[in-house]
Amino acid sequence: MSAAAEDAVTEAPAVEAVPKRAMTLGTGTSLVILAALLVTPIFVKNFVVFQMTMVMIYGIAVLALNILTGGSGQFSLGQSAFYALGAYTSAVLMEVANVNYALTLPIAGLVAFGAGYLFGKPALRLSGIYLALATFALAVAMPQLLKLHFLEHWTGGVQGLTVMKPDAPFGLPIGQDKWLYYFTLAISLAIYIGSINLLRSRSGRAFMSIRDNEIAASAMGVDVAQYKTLAFGVSAGITGIAGGLSAIVVAFVAPDSYTINLAIALFLGMVVGGVGWLPGSFVGAAFIIFVPNIAESISKGLSGAVFGVLLFLVIFLVPHGARQVAMVAQHLLGKLTKKN
Amino acid sequence: MELFTNQVLAGVATGAIYACMALAVVMIYQAIDHLNFAQGEMAMFSTFISWQLMQWGIPYWWAFLLTLAISFAGGILIERLLFKPLAKAPVLTNVAGFIALFAIVNSVAGLIWDFTIKQYPTPFGSSPFLGSQLISTHQAGMIGVTLLMLVGLYLFFQFTRIGLAMRAAAALPESARLVGVNTSWMIALGWGMASAIGAVAGILIAPVVFLEPNMMGGVLVYGFAAAVLGGLSSPLGAVIGGFLVGVFENLAGTYIPGVGNELKLPIALALIITVLVFKPAGLFGRAIVKRV
Numbered sequence: 003m004s005a006a007a008e009d010a011v012t013e014a015p016a017v018e019a020v021p022k023r024a025m026t027l028g029t030g031t032s033l034v035i036l037a038a039l040l041v042t043p044i045f046v047k048n049f050v051v052f053q054m055t056m057v058m059i060y061g062i063a064v065l066a067l068n069i070l071t072g073g074s075g076q077f078s079l080g081q082s083a084f085y086a087l088g089a090y091t092s093a094v095l096m097e098v099a100n101v102n103y104a105l106t107l108p109i110a111g112l113v114a115f116g117a118g119y120l121f122g123k124p125a126l127r128l129s130g131i132y133l134a135l136a137t138f139a140l141a142v143a144m145p146q147l148l149k150l151h152f153l154e155h156w157t158g159g160v161q162g163l164t165v166m167k168p169d170a171p172f173g174l175p176i177g178q179d180k181w182l183y184y185f186t187l188a189i190s191l192a193i194y195i196g197s198i199n200l201l202r203s204r205s206g207r208a209f210m211s212i213r214d215n216e217i218a219a220s221a222m223g224v225d226v227a228q229y230k231t232l233a234f235g236v237s238a239g240i241t242g243i244a245g246g247l248s249a250i251v252v253a254f255v256a257p258d259s260y261t262i263n264l265a266i267a268l269f270l271g272m273v274v275g276g277v278g279w280l281p282g283s284f285v286g287a288a289f290i291i292f293v294p295n296i297a298e299s300i301s302k303g304l305s306g307a308v309f310g311v312l313l314f315l316v317i318f319l320v321p322h323g324a325r326q327v328a329m330v331a332q333h334l335l336g337k338l339t340k341k342n
Numbered sequence: 343m344e345l346f347t348n349q350v351l352a353g354v355a356t357g358a359i360y361a362c363m364a365l366a367v368v369m370i371y372q373a374i375d376h377l378n379f380a381q382g383e384m385a386m387f388s389t390f391i392s393w394q395l396m397q398w399g400i401p402y403w404w405a406f407l408l409t410l411a412i413s414f415a416g417g418i419l420i421e422r423l424l425f426k427p428l429a430k431a432p433v434l435t436n437v438a439g440f441i442a443l444f445a446i447v448n449s450v451a452g453l454i455w456d457f458t459i460k461q462y463p464t465p466f467g468s469s470p471f472l473g474s475q476l477i478s479t480h481q482a483g484m485i486g487v488t489l490l491m492l493v494g495l496y497l498f499f500q501f502t503r504i505g506l507a508m509r510a511a512a513a514l515p516e517s518a519r520l521v522g523v524n525t526s527w528m529i530a531l532g533w534g535m536a537s538a539i540g541a542v543a544g545i546l547i548a549p550v551v552f553l554e555p556n557m558m559g560g561v562l563v564y565g566f567a568a569a570v571l572g573g574l575s576s577p578l579g580a581v582i583g584g585f586l587v588g589v590f591e592n593l594a595g596t597y598i599p600g601v602g603n604e605l606k607l608p609i610a611l612a613l614i615i616t617v618l619v620f621k622p623a624g625l626f627g628r629a630i631v632k633r634v
Contacts, residue, residue: 306449
């Protein structure tokens, strides 16, 4: 049999397979990180608290993309569209219908899930670069759609909508920023644990079998079409919740906050964090929030170039992103403890 | 009827721009199976180089040729330095690489030539073409250059040894290597040619959209739409796709109520998605059949 024919059968998957165990952190490490996250806001300024909240929100969105790409092996450059959908759903519900902010989140998630599921249907026929292109198109079109005249009554058109920032409930003596930090932390935690469970469930195994070899998966009885659309829907739904959270935390939505640049940023966050490694999503989110600032401080005029160079460095030095760094660290730690 | 002919002609004229861009996209796609998201920025940078050469007093056509040579070399250099090491990396890594390249090129151009809008000369003049009010001589020139480039590429790929080698390297890399084709350099050559074609596109567009670091953003999206419509594996398809997208965009803006200018871009994107769903190989592309 020739090499070419063999290639046709086992075509290299777009995403490298990740063992299930390697997708998460150990329980001990997780608890230490959680404890650190719980106490940090007491010691830092409000602006830093706000930035950390944004890292978590972007982290949720990157996590959603990670479920889609790292889990089921599909691409998306259009996550900003679902993020925008979630943000607008929350904002409109809060400002026009006076719904409580916490209740808008599940609705935002459901709306984005529906949109993602519907978009996933035709996108089923596409794979690899074609899917990237179709979702790219969606992301570029979204701001234009949000500016449409006949929606202006609800969306506020180009101006966008200003949202009331909620106070802490039950008269808790903490400021708005800190309350929203804990609120976001709780939701991130729930989504993180939910995602891990999802990937370890029957559906999650179906996603991963599709990622690793579609033909083998369908031969084993996995309904490929169903699970691919489902992955798209779940990913969009979680992104929608992240978008809704961002509307509450930033207290403002406008079409131009959700351009293709946001989709690209989320995508980069996933690559930097390590594709298929869920904790990496939050590392990647920190990268996309802080590195542009660092780049700006190194050189104002060249911030884009510095950002690009840093990205190339990541690609060349640690192609598996934060996952690789974490593994090397774990390996070194293991060596040290053995010696003692 | 007059409005209709007017809009079609205007569409063909803008379509020429998209056709050039689509041609560059297809060139790289053929070579490496990736869409180069930084293609537009590379074209913009080339256009700035030609502008700079003209500022230094070099005549238009010499600057044009010099820019093509520089872009060609630049394309090869980028491939050798940045993307050859990534050849075996997953698609995701490559896309991230293209995005990084995009950010670098855009930012460097902004630093060297700043973000103010610059006038760019046209060698064709902007008087009415053949006495008609419909298209200007520059637009006619643009269409002419695009078609010339297409014919040139066709001759190159059909009748030269190196063109044949490039096609072989793209179609069956292993077999091509066995018969002695240096496939690695064929890919670099593809990058060089795509970069040079992009430079031509940029130079043709610059008099219309004016020269500035962000001039290619929208154009690249239309270029992708055109390439997808015509089929990513067919240069002829890409050019025809470019003209079709241009005409379609103009007609939709004129005749479909409520579209106007603000929805032109979503229309192009809806076109991409529709074509991808109903005819993924495009109008002229080869359908890829996978052996199971």
